[in-house]
Amino acid sequence: MTSPMNAFSRLVPAATRERLSQLLSRAIAQQVAPLVERLGAVEARLGAMEARLSALEKKASTSIRVETVTDVAKEADAARAFWANHPIQDYYRHRQPQTDLVIGEVAKITGGGSVSVLELGCNLGRNLHFLREELSKRGVAVKVRGLDVNAPVIEEGRRSFGFTADELQTADERSLEQLKDGSFDCAFTVSVLDHLPDIQATCRHLLRIAPKLLVFVELDVGATGKVQGSVEGSPIVGFSYSFDYVRILRELGATILVDRPVSLGAGVAGMYRLITATALPQG
16 A cells, blocks of 8 residues: 555655745744744843842842941950961962952052062962063063061961062061061052951051052941941851941042942952052142
C-alpha cells in the first residue's frame, strides 16, 4: 500500500511542495513570533522582580546603629590597640578600586614632574606602591611615606613591596605633630579616619602638612558616631566611625574640591565617600 506522503510526493510537483513548505513555515513563524516576544517580556519582568527582591533582601539584612562616644581618650586607646594587633591580610597586597581613586586625584597635581605623598594608615603600603608604579610610568618622580600603627604589617610591607625604613614607618596619628608644615604635596587616607573616634586634630595636622591636596576615601553612613551592626550578614569591623568630613574640613579653613559617594564593592564598602580638599587660596 502506498502511503499518503508517498502519493503526495508523486502527485504534487517539487516546486509546489517547496512553496507549500515555505507558506507553512511562514504561517507558523507568524504565530510563534508574538508568543516568543511575550515570553521574552515576561522573562524580563521576572528578572526585574528578582533584582528588586534581591535589593530588598540586602536592605533588610543591613542593620546599622550609630552611637555617641562618651570617653574619647579611652576609645582612642582601645582603637589603636585593636588595629595595632590586626592580622596581616592578603587583600592589602592587591590593587583595589580605592587605589585607583587616589591615583586619579594625585595625578592632578603632578604637572611639575614630581610629587611627594604621605599616607596615614598605609597597612602594607599597597596604595603607595601602585601609585608610585603608575605615576612613574608617566614620567613623574614620586616620593612616598606611609605610616601605620601595626608594626608587623609595616615590616611585611617593606619586604613585600621593597619600601625602605624611611618610606614605611610604624606610627599613629599622633606622630603627625612631628612633621613640618608643607612637608608633602599630598596626604591621603583610605578607610583610616573612620577608625579614629575623634579626627579633628588629625585633619588639622594633615592640612598643615599637605596644604596643596588632601584625599580621603572614608566611610560615611550619614551620621556622626561609632558605627556598629552588620551589612548583608557580615558584622561591621570593630572601632568604625562615621563623620561629616566636609563640615570638619571647612571649619578648619579648607576648600572642598571633590565630594561624592564611591562604591568599593559589596556590603559596607559601598557606603564610602571620596573627598578632596586644599588649604591653599583658590582663584
